[in-house]
């Protein structure tokens with residue numbers, strides 16, 4: 196039997212590895228001394244490695260994020276945790292206007308290799324201010340890498356490579372994936388520069404691209420698609436900025452159909468970016484049908500469970516979109 | 522220097538005072554009692570239904586902290602404007618007694634104060650002066666300051682109130698807002714409900730001093746540290762001082778020291794976030810703001826024990842009615858998902 200690994204364990208393993216092997220690594224952020232904020236992903240790390248390298252903080256996102264960047268500029272490879280993307284928004288100047296520009300505007304004389312881990316924590320009637328993802332926003336910024344894993348092995352290996360990379364990286368993990376289990380392929384050290392979209396299932400009829408949690412939603416459609424006699428090629432984007440489009444373009448050239456499933460709003464979003472980049476590189480006559488995107492309803496997250504059920508992307512939404520272009 | 526040696530020994534807190542009813546009329550004393558018990562019982566009802574799963578949204582309960590909101594609400598006049606945060610059921614109910622619209626909201630029903638779109642963390646009642654509460658820590662502090670600006674521009678005799686916690690004082694925006702209110706002479710009352718905790722961290726793990734009013738001093742704003750569980754002291758201070766804020770258009774910072782009995786969020790006492798508070802909690806329960814007032818009222822023959830029981834019974838019956846009515850309220854129409862995005 197193949198050993199399994201939970202997504203949350205993948206993240207935990209990455210922290211364990213970094214704290215064990217990299218003196219220049221520390222982690223800071225709200226809730227790191229409590230099991231409550233970050234779930235199983237950082238459990239007891241403070242006890243094992245000490246509160247000097249696993250640091251809980253006052254409610255000061257801007258200063259804490261800026262201090263993480265300052266430590267990165269002066270020799271550390273630190274990571275700051277924001278238990279929700281929404282809280283990280285208080286620190287956007289430091290991430291977008293400071294860290295992302297640091298190397299370029301100083302003519303490559305300095306860099307700010309900090310990692311910003313933001314947890315996507317939605318559902319549960321938390322409502323408009325505790326449910327945002329906004330990964331496309333961050334992926335818009337030159338100089339800022341954006342990582343969003345789906346597979347537990349990626350959660351582990353991409354977190355390590357994000358921290359060790361010599362660039363600022365926004366690393367977003369989705370709480371809805373924490374209990375998902377994957378075959379444990381063992382820790383693999385990779386360079387973030389080599390990370391490309393991953394074809395996780397080969398197929399011939401349609402290319403479906405997802406990112407983070409939406410990859411799981413796509414995988415959940417497999418059964419129904421096979422009943423419909425549709426053989427999908429499924430791609431997990433993994434790295435949102437910069438994107439290497441070659442595998443997606445080649446896949447669409449083969450399948451001649453494209454659906455992108457993105458768990459955020461449609462306007463100026465990741466799905467439109469992927470579709471545009473593909474359409475720019477594929478001859479119109481090589482497509483059998485128009486590309487399609489599946490995104491959130493263009494509205495803030497509601498609280499009432501009754502509305503939440505309609506708000507978030509379901510497998511039916513994906514199947515319906517696919518049917519429309521067959 | 523350790524400025525926290527007292528935190529484990531609440532008996533030594535110097536700001537504690539005795540409830541003193543002598544200068545207050547019976548009707549205001551009874552209003553205080555009624556409102557505090559109403560809030561307590563309403564939140565106990567919510568707590569029970571968080572525990573049994575009927576309520577699904579995150580609820581941050583203010584059980585133990587009722588006196589502050591009630592004193593402020595009783596000191597507010599028409600067109601004063603208050604803004605809350607994540608722990609705001611008390612701020613809301615102190616102004617309107619409207620348990621039905623709060624219950625419907627936490628149940629995600631269309632009759633809720635935000636039409637079921639907001640839940641516990643986003644409640645509003647403009648008609649009674651409550652301009653909204655949100656769960657992003659510190660977010661409403663500059664808005665309350667801006668409400669002060671709008672009062673100032675209109676030159677009206679009103680004030681705005683910003684409710685926030687000791688944790689929110691760690692956000693830069695509090696300091697920017699204090700400076701703004703001070704330099705622009707804005708009629709904003711900053712009410713810090715210092716309950717000594719920000720989720721799982723006690724204040725001595727986050728700050729170098731127990732009192733947040735030091736931040737007001739830095740901006741030349743008049744401030745006071747006051748017993749947050751003493752309704753008469755709170756009311757005497759607020760009802761007088763609010764008048765001068767309305768007249769002078771100068772900001773004021775009130776730091777009310779208090780304690781929440783429940784955990785940071787939900788019905789538990791805090792064990793879920795790995796914090797052991799049972800010793801402290803026992804001591805703080807002896808400083809129950811409702812008990813402190815009701816004992817004094819009985820001792821001075823303002824009400825009898827029988828009358829107190831009667832008041833409680835009436836409140837419980839109102840709450841049962843409102844709860845059952847809220848359970849029958851509809852869920853919001855699905856079209857509301859898109860309807861409220863733009864004007």
Ligand SMILES: Cc1ncc(C[n+]2csc(CCOP(=O)(O)OP(=O)(O)O)c2C)c(N)n1
Nearest residue numbers: 282608656657658686687688689718719720
């Ligand atoms: C910007 C932001 N950071 C962090 C949080 C998480 N959070 C919610 S409430 C809270 C505690 C705030 O403490 P305090 O202001 O003292 O209010 P209390 O809960 O004690 O009433 C925290 C850290 C948040 N909601 N928003």
Ligand SMILES: [Mg+2]
Nearest residue numbers: 686687716718
């Ligand atoms: Mg507090």
